[in-house]
Each structure stands twice: as structure tokens, then as C-alpha cells.
Amino acid sequence: MMLEELLQTYSKEGIIHHLHTFLTEERIARIDQVLACRLNSIEVALEAPYDIHNGLAVIRTAEALGVSQLHFINAQMKKGQGKNTTKGTLKWTRLTRHETLEDFLNKKKVLIAGACAEGEVPLEELPLDLPLCFLFGNEREGLSEEAKQQADILFKVPMYGMVESLNLSVAAAITLYDFLKRKRAHLGKEGDFTKQEILEEKARFYIRSLGIEQSNEILKRSLS
Structure with a gap:
């Protein structure tokens, strides 16, 4: 069973x-x-991760920070893969796999905040009072053009050095740590699950x- x-x-x-x-x-x-x-009001989605281990590392970080609703879009993942990367966190999350971006978008009922270098909204200005799903692209190409067009918000992670991009798992970790810290302060409590x-x-x-x-x-x- x-x-x-x-x-x-x-x-x-x-x-x-x-x-x-x-x-x-x-x-x-x-x-x-x-x-x-x-936090049930925050979700994380990954679009076509190039290196599945980087995608699984995002799951580990998200679970550690209190996010349990996760989505893999067009991800090639074999059964049992990533146990060492996730350190068992997969079983404490709800991971939904979507074959296409369209399938994912058709099922979403919250705002989608897509991470990209050309995003006009700084990370620190994302709304704290609305449910959000953070959408990250893969390590080589970032978000697809379709994902950028369909996202409700395009935001960028601040970078002050010469580097032009961040590793997927690093970008997700920075985003979640910064946003969830402010989200909890806004809520006035650690979590938002109902009874x-x-x-x-x-x-x-x-x-x-x-x-x-x-x-x-x-x-x-x-x-x-």
C-alpha cells in the first residue's frame, strides 16, 4: 500500500x-x-534542471527553511536518485512532477515569481502578503522565454561582484533565506499552516x- x-x-x-x-x-x-x-503560502518550482543534483539540493534547502510544496518541471529523474544529495528530506516534502511548463501553469493558483537576471523587481521588494511560488530555471539557460512571459513577477537576486550568474542551488538558497526571514516577520509567527x-x-x-x-x-x- x-x-x-x-x-x-x-x-x-x-x-x-x-x-x-x-x-x-x-x-x-x-x-x-x-x-x-x-509555510504553506510559499512554494518552489524548478524548470528543466540541467543537473538533477543541483535541483535536489534546492529541495534540501527548501525543506530546511520550512517549505514543503515543491515542483519539478520537465525534470529527468530516476527512481531513488538523489538520496545522498537530499539527505532524506524528500520524504518530508510534497514533490509534484510536471511533464511540461503548461501542465504546471494550469495547476497553479498562486502568484509565480520567476528568477532571472533581467528581472525588474529586486528580491527585497517581493510582496510578503501574498502566496508565492518561486520559479527557477536551469543552470545553463535560466528560465525559458515562455516561463518569463507567464510569470506574474520577474525578480532578480542582488549581485555586486563581477560574476554574471549564480549556481541554481545558491540562488535558491539566497532567495528563500532572505524572503522567508522577512515573510515570518510579516506574519508575526514561524509558520502559517492551518490546524x-x-x-x-x-x-x-x-x-x-x-x-x-x-x-x-x-x-x-x-x-x-
Whole structure:
């Protein structure tokens, strides 16, 4: 049984209630701490990353900074690839893969802020009061022309040296650290998940902590 099947088969409250006794107090406290700092209003998308390991490094950084909604657009990624790069953070995020940019754009309901050198909006002037999805291009060509045209905002990461561009994972790290620091100050709190969203993610984290197979066996015995 897959993770999503477990979440659909059993109530979130039931999953949490029956799995928590199999987790250490330290793990439960850590999950609560992490979810309290999650930002649902900020997402990250990567368009056709040239080096998948750079793209996966962005996932690691995003998860560390409290972002869990991630998107890969037209990314060539093999099953199991990147475990060393992400250091296990993939299982704590929601990574959606889109075959084309059009597919991604059709499903988005938030403003898209595209990163590019010719962007007219400085990073520090991006709106803090609206949900945003940061869109980064690949290491060689940056964002495609279509992505630039479709983005709601084009912003640039400040650079003061002779270098003309930044590594993808570095550009994403600078963007997320700067913006999320100001975003949290604007919110007046660390995270913005609703109580229902926290409940859903806690059930997901409990299953991930124990493993799908073990969680399935426990829930079958307890709730079937």
C-alpha cells in the first residue's frame, strides 16, 4: 500500500492516535516543532534542471527553511536518485512532477515569481502578503522565454561582484533565506499552516517515520 492510500483509507486522527505510541517522545516533539514552522503560502518550482543534483539540493534547502510544496518541471529523474544529495528530506516534502511548463501553469493558483537576471523587481521588494511560488530555471539557460512571459513577477537576486550568474542551488538558497526571514516577520509567527493542514501533515510524518509497511500493519490491526 502506498502512502496516499493509507491517508485516504484511515482518518488522520486515527493514524496519529494509533501510531504515536510507536514513536519516541523526541521524534514526536521534533515533528511538532517542524510543522509549527512550515509555510504553506510559499512554494518552489524548478524548470528543466540541467543537473538533477543541483535541483535536489534546492529541495534540501527548501525543506530546511520550512517549505514543503515543491515542483519539478520537465525534470529527468530516476527512481531513488538523489538520496545522498537530499539527505532524506524528500520524504518530508510534497514533490509534484510536471511533464511540461503548461501542465504546471494550469495547476497553479498562486502568484509565480520567476528568477532571472533581467528581472525588474529586486528580491527585497517581493510582496510578503501574498502566496508565492518561486520559479527557477536551469543552470545553463535560466528560465525559458515562455516561463518569463507567464510569470506574474520577474525578480532578480542582488549581485555586486563581477560574476554574471549564480549556481541554481545558491540562488535558491539566497532567495528563500532572505524572503522567508522577512515573510515570518510579516506574519508575526514561524509558520502559517492551518490546524487541519498540521493534522494532515502530522499523519503523513508519523507514517514516514515508521515506514509505510509497518504503519500499514499497525493500522490494519488497530482500525480494521
